[in-house]
Amino acid sequence: MTMNVKATGPATLLLMAALLTSSARAEVSDNAIHYLIQAEEFEYRYGEDQDSLNWDIQGWVGTDENKAWLKTEGEKILGGDLESAQAQLLYSRNISDFFDLQAGLRQDFKPEPERTFAVLGFQGLAPQWFEVNLASFLSDDGDLSARVEAEYELLLTQKLVLQPSLEVNAAFQEVPNQELGSGFNDLELGLRLRYEIEREFAPYAGLQWERKLGETADMARAEGEEVSATALVAGISFWF
Amino acid sequence: MSFLNQAKPVAAALFLGSLSLASLSAKAGIYNLTIDEVMTDIGGELRPAMGINGQIPGPELRFREGEEITLNVTNNLEEDSSIHWHGLILPYQMDGVPGISFDGIKPGETFTYKFTANQNGTYWYHSHSGLQEQAGVYGPLVIDAAKREPFRVDRDYTILLSDWTNEDPNDVLANLKKQSDYYNYGQRTVGDFFEDVAQIGLAETISDRVAWGNMRMTPTDIADVSGYTFLVNGRNPDQNWTGLFKPGERVRLRFINGSAMSYFDVRIPGLEMTVVQADGNNVKPVKVDEFRIAVAETYDVIVRPKEDTAYQILAESIDRTGFARATLTAEETTATPALPKLRERPLLTMADMGMDHGAMEMDAKGETGDMAGMDHSNMAGMSGDAMKSGIAPEAANGGKILVYGDLKSLKAVEDYRAPEREIELRLTGNMERYYWSINGIKYSDADPVKLAYGERVRIKFVNETMMSHPMHLHGMWMQLDTGKGEFNPLKHTVNVPPGQTLTVDVTADALGEWAFHCHLLYHMATGMFRKVVVEETPDLSSLTAPVGE
Numbered sequence: 001m002t003m004n005v006k007a008t009g010p011a012t013l014l015l016m017a018a019l020l021t022s023s024a025r026a027e028v029s030d031n032a033i034h035y036l037i038q039a040e041e042f043e044y045r046y047g048e049d050q051d052s053l054n055w056d057i058q059g060w061v062g063t064d065e066n067k068a069w070l071k072t073e074g075e076k077i078l079g080g081d082l083e084s085a086q087a088q089l090l091y092s093r094n095i096s097d098f099f100d101l102q103a104g105l106r107q108d109f110k111p112e113p114e115r116t117f118a119v120l121g122f123q124g125l126a127p128q129w130f131e132v133n134l135a136s137f138l139s140d141d142g143d144l145s146a147r148v149e150a151e152y153e154l155l156l157t158q159k160l161v162l163q164p165s166l167e168v169n170a171a172f173q174e175v176p177n178q179e180l181g182s183g184f185n186d187l188e189l190g191l192r193l194r195y196e197i198e199r200e201f202a203p204y205a206g207l208q209w210e211r212k213l214g215e216t217a218d219m220a221r222a223e224g225e226e227v228s229a230t231a232l233v234a235g236i237s238f239w240f
Numbered sequence: 241m242s243f244l245n246q247a248k249p250v251a252a253a254l255f256l257g258s259l260s261l262a263s264l265s266a267k268a269g270i271y272n273l274t275i276d277e278v279m280t281d282i283g284g285e286l287r288p289a290m291g292i293n294g295q296i297p298g299p300e301l302r303f304r305e306g307e308e309i310t311l312n313v314t315n316n317l318e319e320d321s322s323i324h325w326h327g328l329i330l331p332y333q334m335d336g337v338p339g340i341s342f343d344g345i346k347p348g349e350t351f352t353y354k355f356t357a358n359q360n361g362t363y364w365y366h367s368h369s370g371l372q373e374q375a376g377v378y379g380p381l382v383i384d385a386a387k388r389e390p391f392r393v394d395r396d397y398t399i400l401l402s403d404w405t406n407e408d409p410n411d412v413l414a415n416l417k418k419q420s421d422y423y424n425y426g427q428r429t430v431g432d433f434f435e436d437v438a439q440i441g442l443a444e445t446i447s448d449r450v451a452w453g454n455m456r457m458t459p460t461d462i463a464d465v466s467g468y469t470f471l472v473n474g475r476n477p478d479q480n481w482t483g484l485f486k487p488g489e490r491v492r493l494r495f496i497n498g499s500a501m502s503y504f505d506v507r508i509p510g511l512e513m514t515v516v517q518a519d520g521n522n523v524k525p526v527k528v529d530e531f532r533i534a535v536a537e538t539y540d541v542i543v544r545p546k547e548d549t550a551y552q553i554l555a556e557s558i559d560r561t562g563f564a565r566a567t568l569t570a571e572e573t574t575a576t577p578a579l580p581k582l583r584e585r586p587l588l589t590m591a592d593m594g595m596d597h598g599a600m601e602m603d604a605k606g607e608t609g610d611m612a613g614m615d616h617s618n619m620a621g622m623s624g625d626a627m628k629s630g631i632a633p634e635a636a637n638g639g640k641i642l643v644y645g646d647l648k649s650l651k652a653v654e655d656y657r658a659p660e661r662e663i664e665l666r667l668t669g670n671m672e673r674y675y676w677s678i679n680g681i682k683y684s685d686a687d688p689v690k691l692a693y694g695e696r697v698r699i700k701f702v703n704e705t706m707m708s709h710p711m712h713l714h715g716m717w718m719q720l721d722t723g724k725g726e727f728n729p730l731k732h733t734v735n736v737p738p739g740q741t742l743t744v745d746v747t748a749d750a751l752g753e754w755a756f757h758c759h760l761l762y763h764m765a766t767g768m769f770r771k772v773v774v775e776e777t778p779d780l781s782s783l784t785a786p787v788g789e
Binding site: 028029030031034036064094097098125127128129154155156157158199239 | 339370414415417418419422425426427428429430431450453454456670672673675682683684764765766767769
């Protein structure tokens with residue numbers, strides 16, 4: 001996908017500067033730069049009304065302390081439009097053993113109109129092995145919203161892993177042109193069973209359930225839209 | 241990348257065949273080593289590797305005590321390299337650590353090491369550059385004693401244990417950074433949960449899972465890297481390195497753990513082993529059935545096989561993923577016997593997390609971790625067994641296993657005296673993000689440890705991680721406190737098990753700059769490393785400042 005260069009250029013420069021200032025001594029490369037690109041979800045969703053292709057891909061490059069993160073997620077309706085597409089470019093600073101503070105920009109390419117957000121959040125591993133991401137977003141229109149994501153991994157065997165996931169979005173004010181009400185906007189629950197053929201490559205299948213909440217749900221009903229959707233999913237997760 | 245030794249598969253290089261390299265002159269010897277790109281199929285597929293004189297491991301260097309040694313080391317790699325003489329006491333410029341002792345050896349260049357062998361015993365040598373050691377740049381080093389040794393042997397074999405991976409070592413490190421449990425295929429599953437419920441009940445099982453979950457650590461972290469083929473003298477278990485004996489002979493086996501990451505439990509079913517040296521120094525003989533050898537340690541044992549048969553030397557990795565195997569046999573031709581079943585993979589317990597010691601600072605940055613709030617009532621339900629170490633070694637035959645408390649120097653150590661000060665080194669790290677540190681600080685952020693020339697200093701290692709760390713000091717002996725006073729043994733590498741505290745005394749008798757680090761290769765590479773500077777008149781303020789902070 002194409003990035004909005006105008007919006008992300010300054011952030012990229014800041015990130016590069018942060019990475020280059022990290023000191024390193026030749027004899028022990030304990031500040032070496034590593035990277036990860038990980039497609040957690042790359043899947044086909046068989047819905048009640050429509051099918052779609054969905055992705056949730058994240059990547060980072062950097063040292064233990066300083067990283068640049070790129071996150072993108074979106075949905076393409078089969079035989080239809082790109083329903084949603086967004087990307088975040090973040091500077092990620094390790095602030096405790098298990099958590100990073102992240103700040104940067106988010107660009108929503110779809111739904112239109114395109115919007116830009118400032119992002120501030122935390123990402124890391126909570127006690128009891130919950131992978132969590134808490135992020136707040138301030139749009140270029142001054143709208144404030146927040147997102148909570150959590151995942152857990154249940155090992156059925158060393159290679160067969162059941163992964164429940166949760167995402168909640170909330171807005172602190174109404175955003176009519178996005179059909180978002182104030183308060184909780186939506187809840188997504190997922191359950192995916194993957195088989196790690198290699199650590200880096202795992203096909204999976206599962207369920208995805210989404211429901212609009214509160215005012216957002218009321219707005220959808222008024223438009224004659226469904227407020228909840230369930231889909232069977234099948235995909236691959238991979239990283240390199 | 242060009243492979244200089246394609247015509248000579250490393251697997252075929254006969255280990256003992258290179259003895260001819262050693263000089264016959266006792267007073268001065270010149271040795272030539274090259275560090276080369278080689279190919280090996282030792283792990284089942286043909287892979288690029290790095291060797292010394294075209295072979296993995298490098299040739300056995302055999303010196304005489306008192307010999308003046310000249311070693312010309314030529315780097316035929318396309319990257320910088322180095323050789324460090326592990327355990328040797330020598331001038332710091334000859335110690336072979338790039339960035340500390342010297343600048344390293346550039347591609348195509350030769351560095352000449354000159355030093356005198358002022359000691360005897362079993363040692364080894366390896367690259368101290370990047371991750372080259374894992375790629376094959378290591379070999380055995382034996383210094384024959386000038387005087388008669390306090391034991392008599394009829395045969396003398398070197399048993400160099402190591403771990404080979406078909407992966408590029410840089411990929412191994414990258415995998416650990418991306419997913420720290422990448423190599424752990426022994427994690428607890430839902431099935432294990434229900435088995436534990438059946439065994440110890442639901443409440444205890446849950447409280448156990450909660451205790452580990454709060455720490456965000458797993459009791460299955462026994463070894464960081466798996467997928468290894470374990471080698472004896474460069475031979476895999478199928479190739480079965482074999483040594484001959486005549487029944488009744490005394491056979492000396494010089495065990496060296498030249499692995500990058502793997503600890504072994506070593507046994508020879510049917511034979512009792514008498515440990516006579518540890519890290520090259522004579523110890524009061526101890527009869528054992530089995531011993532654990534940490535990465536970079538050496539132990540010399542004497543066995544006396546009496547039967548006209550074959551005995552298997554079994555070195556079982558502590559995560560129970562495989563054996564390094566060799567055979568001692570009275571007959572030239574024996575069928576290679578089947579390997580025994582691996583023992584069950586151990587699980588760490590709260591005892592290994594130092595939970596019986598109260599104060600725990602788990603956090604690399606000095607914050608008190610979640611465990612501080614966890615008192616013993618949380619574990620009151622745990623059976624007595626659960627509070628025993630899960631990783632302490634036990635002999636496979638139920639017999640005697642060597643412990644550090646057994647080690648007693650044969651001679652009183654000359655400079656035994658009370659230390660003038662104590663330096664506490666907390667061994668810290670973050671398994672989840674895969675970096676390792678000392679006192680919560682990685683090497684690149686740390687000040688050197690400064691010692692005054694001639695001072696006696698006590699180093700107290702406090703292991704706050706869930707992994708064992710083999711701590712290695714260059715250039716000076718560590719006198720390991722085993723409660724034997726002046727007979728405490730001298731070691732170059734000491735194993736600090738998870739959750740435990742261990743003290744060593746060091747006489748700072750070697751001026752210069754030295755490396756001091758965990759010898760698990762990927763722990764060293766990610767920060768568990770310090771520079772030690774021994775100076776005539778160090779800045780006094782640095783002596784009183786807490787080390788590394």
